[in-house]
Amino acid sequence: xxxxxxxxxxxxxxxxxxxxxxxxxxxxxxxxxxxxxxxxxxxxxxxxxxxxxxxxxxxxxxxxxxxxxxxx
Numbered sequence: 001x002x003x004x005x006x007x008x009x010x011x012x013x014x015x016x017x018x019x020x021x022x023x024x025x026x027x028x029x030x031x032x033x034x035x036x037x038x039x040x041x042x043x044x045x046x047x048x049x050x051x052x053x054x055x056x057x058x059x060x061x062x063x064x065x066x067x068x069x070x071x072x
Contacts (some may be wrong), residue, residue, distance in 0.1 A: 014025055
Protein backbone atom coordinates (compact mmCIF):
# COMPACT_ATOMS: atom_id res chain seq x y z
CA UNK A 1 0.00 0.00 0.00
CA UNK A 2 1.27 3.49 -0.87
CA UNK A 3 0.67 5.00 2.58
CA UNK A 4 2.74 2.25 4.19
CA UNK A 5 5.58 3.04 1.81
CA UNK A 6 5.45 6.75 2.62
CA UNK A 7 5.31 6.06 6.34
CA UNK A 8 8.19 3.57 6.21
CA UNK A 9 10.28 5.84 4.00
CA UNK A 10 9.62 8.82 6.25
CA UNK A 11 10.66 6.87 9.33
CA UNK A 12 13.81 5.62 7.59
CA UNK A 13 14.78 9.16 6.56
CA UNK A 14 14.08 10.65 9.97
CA UNK A 15 16.13 7.96 11.69
CA UNK A 16 19.16 9.17 9.73
CA UNK A 17 18.90 12.63 11.24
CA UNK A 18 20.48 13.74 14.49
CA UNK A 19 18.12 13.95 17.44
CA UNK A 20 17.73 17.74 17.34
CA UNK A 21 16.66 17.62 13.70
CA UNK A 22 14.28 14.76 14.44
CA UNK A 23 12.60 17.05 16.97
CA UNK A 24 12.33 19.78 14.34
CA UNK A 25 10.72 17.33 11.92
CA UNK A 26 8.30 16.25 14.63
CA UNK A 27 7.36 19.87 15.37
CA UNK A 28 6.84 20.49 11.66
CA UNK A 29 4.62 17.44 11.24
CA UNK A 30 2.56 18.46 14.26
CA UNK A 31 2.09 21.91 12.75
CA UNK A 32 0.49 20.31 9.68
CA UNK A 33 -2.28 18.64 11.68
CA UNK A 34 -5.50 20.69 11.69
CA UNK A 35 -6.46 22.07 15.07
CA UNK A 36 -9.79 23.08 16.51
CA UNK A 37 -13.25 21.70 16.08
CA UNK A 38 -15.71 21.56 13.22
CA UNK A 39 -18.49 24.09 12.90
CA UNK A 40 -20.98 21.31 13.51
CA UNK A 41 -19.56 20.85 17.00
CA UNK A 42 -20.06 24.55 17.70
CA UNK A 43 -23.77 24.53 16.92
CA UNK A 44 -24.50 23.59 20.52
CA UNK A 45 -23.55 27.16 21.45
CA UNK A 46 -25.91 28.79 18.97
CA UNK A 47 -28.09 31.40 20.65
CA UNK A 48 -26.06 31.58 23.85
CA UNK A 49 -24.76 35.13 23.28
CA UNK A 50 -27.38 37.75 24.19
CA UNK A 51 -28.66 39.80 21.24
CA UNK A 52 -27.55 43.12 22.73
CA UNK A 53 -23.98 41.76 23.05
CA UNK A 54 -24.06 40.69 19.41
CA UNK A 55 -25.21 44.15 18.38
CA UNK A 56 -22.37 45.78 20.35
CA UNK A 57 -19.88 43.41 18.71
CA UNK A 58 -21.23 44.24 15.25
CA UNK A 59 -20.92 47.98 15.94
CA UNK A 60 -17.34 47.53 17.19
CA UNK A 61 -16.46 45.60 14.04
CA UNK A 62 -17.99 48.31 11.87
CA UNK A 63 -15.80 50.89 13.62
CA UNK A 64 -12.72 48.80 12.83
CA UNK A 65 -13.67 48.71 9.16
CA UNK A 66 -13.49 52.49 8.80
CA UNK A 67 -10.39 53.90 7.16
CA UNK A 68 -8.97 57.25 8.19
CA UNK A 69 -6.92 58.26 5.16
CA UNK A 70 -5.33 61.19 7.03
CA UNK A 71 -4.13 58.98 9.86
CA UNK A 72 -0.85 58.04 8.18
